[in-house]
Amino acid sequence: MRGIDSPEEKGAGDPLEERCLERETVFLGRLLDVRRDRVRLPDGNEATREYIHHPGAVVVIxxxxxxxxxxxxxxxYPLGRAFIELPAGKIDPGEDILDCARRELREETGVEASDWLYLGVMHPCIGYSDERIEIFLARGLSEVGHARDEEEFLEPPMARRLPRFFTGCGISAPERRCSATSNVENECHPKSSNCLQKNLIAASRSATSK
Structure with missing residues (x-):
């Protein structure tokens, strides 16, 4: 079984590619889609890969x-305690990532932004999930009132100072701004850790210099 969301498509042409021979859905819930694939290894042998298919998410700074x-x-709930977090959420089917970022910022914090900057994408769980998180910087903030989901309970948003290592570094990178109607892309390769780091540092320096 091959498709646009299949791991074997994403690595096509790579000498380390593992090709899907057969796919089984182990569990399908409201959020989690657990799959088990039988794959062909680069040396011709077969193996089993279990992973979670995820629709992707956004995080807003x-x-x-x-x-x-x-x-x-x-x-x-999985860790049994509260965390200090940035606004974030799952991308709905067919939803543009910038639209998702705007929605999550408004829903969770009651804030809208006039200036959006796309920083890049990260893959936080590459050993067991295909989840991706699209990262945006939001500036020009104004309070409009939250619109949280019924099952979502948050303490009122708070303001925290930027970490010093963001504001004390001289690395810079070109910014890619986006409009409400644009599909956002970033030319940096997701496996390049310096790409996201440079964009985030540059955006942080720009924000603190205004």
């Missing part, structure tokens, strides 16, 4: 004029 970030406190 909302920056105030003085450089502080808008963050929130939310209880996370």
């Amino acid at each position: 909302p920056v105030l004029p003085d450089g502080r970030l808008i963050v929130e406190r939310q209880f996370r």
Whole structure:
């Protein structure tokens, strides 16, 4: 079984590619889609790969004029405690990533932004999931009132100072701004850790210099 969301398509042409021979859905829930694939290894042998298929998510870094970030406190059941987090959420089917970022920022913090900057994408769980997280910087913030989901409980958003290592580095990178109607892309390769780091540092320096 091959398709646009199949791991074997994403590595096509790579000498380390593992090709899918057969796919089984082990569990399909409201969020989690657990799959088990039989794959062909580069040496011709076969193996089994179990992983979670994920629709992707966005995370927003909302920056105030003085450089502080808008963050929130939310209880996370799997770990049994609350965490200080940036606004984030799952991408709905067919939803543009910028539209998702705008929606999550408004829903969770009650804030809208006039200036959006796409920083890149990260893959946080590459050993067991195909999840990707698209990262945006949001500036020009104004409060409009939250619109949280019924099952979502958050403490009122708070402002926190940027970490010093973001504001004390001289690395710079070109910015890629986006409009409400654009599909956002980034030319950096996702496996390049310096790409996201440079964009985030550059955006942080720009925000704190205003």
